[in-house]
Amino acid sequence: MLKIRLIPCLDVKEGRVVKGVNFVDLVDAGDPVEQARFYDAAGADELTFLDITASSDNRATILDVVSRTAAECFMPLTVGGGVRAVEDIRRLLLAGADKVSINTAAIHRPEFVQEAAEKFGSQCIVVAVDAKQVSPGRWEIFTHGGRNPTGLEAVAWAQRMAAYGAGELLLTSMDRDGTKSGFDLALTRAVSDAVPVPVIASGGVGTLDHLVDGVRQGHAAAVLAASIFHFGTFTIGQAKAHMAAAGIPMRPVVEAV
Amino acid sequence: MSDLIIVDYGAGNIASVKQAVWRAGWDADLSRGPEDLLQADRILLPGVGAAGTAMDRLRAGGYVEALNEAVRKRGAPMLCICVGMQLLAEELHEYGVHQGLGWVAGKVTRLEEKPGRRVPHMGWNKVHKPAGGAAPPPGILDRDTFYYFAHSYEMSGLDPAVIAGEAEYEGLVPAAIRTETVFATQFHPEKSQVEGEKLIAHFMRWKV
Numbered sequence: 418m419l420k421i422r423l424i425p426c427l428d429v430k431e432g433r434v435v436k437g438v439n440f441v442d443l444v445d446a447g448d449p450v451e452q453a454r455f456y457d458a459a460g461a462d463e464l465t466f467l468d469i470t471a472s473s474d475n476r477a478t479i480l481d482v483v484s485r486t487a488a489e490c491f492m493p494l495t496v497g498g499g500v501r502a503v504e505d506i507r508r509l510l511l512a513g514a515d516k517v518s519i520n521t522a523a524i525h526r527p528e529f530v531q532e533a534a535e536k537f538g539s540q541c542i543v544v545a546v547d548a549k550q551v552s553p554g555r556w557e558i559f560t561h562g563g564r565n566p567t568g569l570e571a572v573a574w575a576q577r578m579a580a581y582g583a584g585e586l587l588l589t590s591m592d593r594d595g596t597k598s599g600f601d602l603a604l605t606r607a608v609s610d611a612v613p614v615p616v617i618a619s620g621g622v623g624t625l626d627h628l629v630d631g632v633r634q635g636h637a638a639a640v641l642a643a644s645i646f647h648f649g650t651f652t653i654g655q656a657k658a659h660m661a662a663a664g665i666p667m668r669p670v671v672e673a674v
Numbered sequence: 675m676s677d678l679i680i681v682d683y684g685a686g687n688i689a690s691v692k693q694a695v696w697r698a699g700w701d702a703d704l705s706r707g708p709e710d711l712l713q714a715d716r717i718l719l720p721g722v723g724a725a726g727t728a729m730d731r732l733r734a735g736g737y738v739e740a741l742n743e744a745v746r747k748r749g750a751p752m753l754c755i756c757v758g759m760q761l762l763a764e765e766l767h768e769y770g771v772h773q774g775l776g777w778v779a780g781k782v783t784r785l786e787e788k789p790g791r792r793v794p795h796m797g798w799n800k801v802h803k804p805a806g807g808a809a810p811p812p813g814i815l816d817r818d819t820f821y822y823f824a825h826s827y828e829m830s831g832l833d834p835a836v837i838a839g840e841a842e843y844e845g846l847v848p849a850a851i852r853t854e855t856v857f858a859t860q861f862h863p864e865k866s867q868v869e870g871e872k873l874i875a876h877f878m879r880w881k882v
Contacts, residue, residue, distance in 0.1 A: 418842050420798045420820070457867065462798055488693050491867045493822055510722075513689050515824070515865060535769070538723040540794045540824040584794045584826065613787045615796050638792060668798040668820045 420668040421632050422462040422639035423656055424617060425646045427452055429498075430469050432478040434647070450485045456646070457490040459653040460670035464490070465518070465587075465641060468498030476505075480512045487513020497545055497587070506533055510541065518587055520545040521560050524567055527581060534582025543617075544583040546575050548604055549591040556604050563591035571604065572611050579612040586612060587641070590620040597623025597644070605635030617641050625651060625659040632665050676701035677878065679714035683735045685728040685757065686720030687864070694864035698874040708740035716878065717741070717750055721757030725782050725827065726772035728757050738775065746777070751811075751855045753877045756825060759851065759858035768827055778853055780831040791844035794826045799841040801849045801861065808852035810838040813876035815850070819869050821861035823849075828860065855882040 427434045427449050434447045449466060456464050466486075468479040476499060483496055496509050497518025506517050523530050523544050534542045548556040548571035549563055556571035575586055588608050590601035600618045609616040615638035618631040622642035631640045645651050654670045661667040680691055682704035695702040695718070702718070703710075711717055719741070721728045732738060744750045754762060765781035766772040774782070785793045802818045803810070815838065823841065829848045838857070839850030850859045857877060863870035 418799065419795065419823075420800075422797045460867070484689070487690055491694060491697065491865065491870060493824070493862075493865045510687065511689070513687075513693075515687065515690070536723070539826050540796065541722065584824075585796060613792055614794065615792045639797065 418666055420462070420666050421637075421660065422617075423628070423653065423660070423667070424463045424465055424639055424641040425456050425461050425653065426465040426467060426619070426641050426643045427647070428467050428469050428643065429479060429482060431475050432482055435469070449482050450489065452647075453486040453490050453494075456653065457492045460657070460668075461492065461653050462639070462668060463493040463495065465495040465497065467518070468496065470499065480508060483509060483512040483514050495543055497543070503533060503536060506537060510537065516541045516543050516585070518543040518545045520547065523578060524558065524560060524569070527577065530578055530581040530583055534584070539582045539584035542583055543585045543587050544578040545587045545589065546571060546578070546608065547589050547591050550601065550604070554603070554607075556607070559591050563594070572607050575608045575612050579614045583614060585615045585617060587617045587619055588637075593621025594619075595644075596621050599623065599627040600631045600635055600637075602630055602634045605631060605637055609636035609638070615639060625656055628656055629660055629663040629665060632660070633663070676703040678702040678716045678718055679705050679710050680718045680720060681705050681711070681732075681737055681741075683728075683731045683737055685723055685731050686755075687722055688720060690864045691718060691720050691755065694870065694874055695878070698871045698878065700878050705737075708736040711737065711740040711744040714744060714750055717744060717752040719752060719754040719758035719761070721755065721759075721761060723757060725757050725760045725766040725768050725774070726770060729761055729766060729772050729774055732761065741775070745855060749855050749882060751857070751877070751880050751882050753874075754856065754858035755864065756860060756862060759860055760827060760829060762851070762853075762856065762858060763829055777856065778836050778851060779833055780829050782827050783830045785826055785828050785847070788844045795823050795843055795847060797823065799823055799843060799849075799861075801839040801841050804834070804837055804840050807834060807837040810850060810852055811857055811876050811880035813879070814857070814873055815839055820866070821849070821859070821863065821869060821873075822865045823861045825860060
C-alpha cells in the first residue's frame with residue numbers, strides 16, 4: 418500500500434537555509450545542498466525547498482541550489498516560492514525539481530494553476546494553501562507570511578485548486594507555523610476530507626506525536642516539518658519509527674549501500 | 675559512444691535520469707537525433723506530463739522509427755520510465771485519445787478515485803512481482819521493493835503476461851512491464867534513492 422510521506426522542509430533565502438519562527442526572526446543554519454544530501458541519506462521520503470528570497474533579483478540563486486541538489490540527491494524535490502509564470506515552472510523543472518509549489522500567483526490568477534497542470538501534468542503542480550482561523554470552524558487564505566487576508570474561505574479554495582488540476586496541496590496553518598504546538602488538526606482534516614488529491618500537513622510540528630496526529634486526526638497523506646529535523650531535535654529515522662510504532666504505514670529507512 | 679542513450683524529445687526529467695545513471699556507475703548521453711539510437715547499446719525513454727503530448731513530440735522528433743529499428747529489430751535493451759512506459763500502449767486517453775507506440779496491448783486511462791485512493795498516486799509504494807507475469811531483468815524485484823510513484827494515469831487492459839510488477843493502491847496498479855528487450859516502470863527509479871540506483875544498475879547489466 419501507499420505509505421505516508423515524511424517531508425523535511427528547508428526555507429532557503431538567497432541560497433542559504435533559514436527557518437522562520439512565524440516567518441520572522443530568521444536564523445541562518447547552513448548550506449541547502451549539504452542539508453539535502455543529509456536528508457537523502459537519512460531516508461526522507463521527499464524534500465521541499467521554500468525559497469523565501471524577497472526580491473526577484475536573486476531568482477537565479479535558487480535555480481543553482483536546485484540543480485546542485487538534483488545532481489547529488491536521488492529523492493523527489495519540491496520547490497516553492499516566487500513561482501509566478503509558466504516560465505518559472507519550466508526553469509525549476511529543468512534545473513531538477515520534480516514538483517513546484519504555487520502560492521500567491523494562484524490567488525492573483527487561479528487559471529494559472531489550470532494552465533500549469535495542463536502543460537506539465539498535475540503530478541508536478543503543488544498549490545500552497547496558507548490558512549488562518551478567522552472564527553471557529555472557518556479558515557481563510559492569507560498571503561505574505563500570514564499578514565494579508567484575501568477573504569477566500571480555505572476549504573472551498575482547496576477544492577477549487579484541486580479541480581483546477583493541482584496534484585497536491587501543501588496546507589500550512591499560519592496560526593501554528595513556527596509555534597511547535599502541533600498542526601491545526603481541524604483545518605487539516607476539513608481540507609483533507611474535502612479534496613480528492615493528497616494533502617501535505619504543515620505548520621506547527623514540535624513533537625513526534627504531532628506527526629502522528631496529522632495523519633490520524635488530520636487525515637493528511639504526508640507530513641512536513643522543518644525545525645525539529647533542522648536543529649537536530651529528532652532524526653528522520655526516529656520520526657519514522659515513532660509513526661510506524663503508532664500504526665501508521667511508513668516506508669522503512671533503508672541503509673545506504 | 676557512452677553506455678546508454680537517453681531519448682531527448684523534450685518530455686522528460688532528463689537531468690535527473692542522467693545523474694542517476696552516472697551515480698549507478700555508467701555514462702549516459704542525450705540523443706542529438708534519432709540516428710543516435712541506431713548505434714546505441716542501451717536506450718532510456720523518460721517521460722513526464724501528458725502522454726499524448728509526449729507521443730506527439732516523440733513522433734515529431736522522428737524517434738518512432740528509430741526506436742522500432744534499434745529496440746524491436748536489433749534488440750537493444752530499453753528502460754522506459756513513467757510516461758515513457760505509457761507510450762508503449764496502443765491508445766492514450768488523456769486530453770483526447772492519442773495513438774501510442776502500440777508495442778503492448780492496452781491503453782492509458784485515468785486512475786479511478788476511490789475511498790482511500792487519492793489521485794495522483796503520489797509517494798512510495800511497495801512493488802511485487804505477480805505470479806505468472808513477465809520476468810524483470812535479473813536482480814530486479816527479487817523481493818518486494820519500495821519505489822516512488824507520481825502519476826494520475828495508468829496502463830489498463832494489459833495482458834497479464836507482460837506485467838512484471840504491481841503495486842497495491844485500493845486495487846492493483848501496473849508498476850512494471852517487460853516485453854522482449856523492453857523493461858518499463860510506472861514509478862521513478864531515478865527518484866527512488868538506493869533501490870532506484872540498484873534497479874538502474876541491474877538494467878545496465880541486463881544481458882538480453
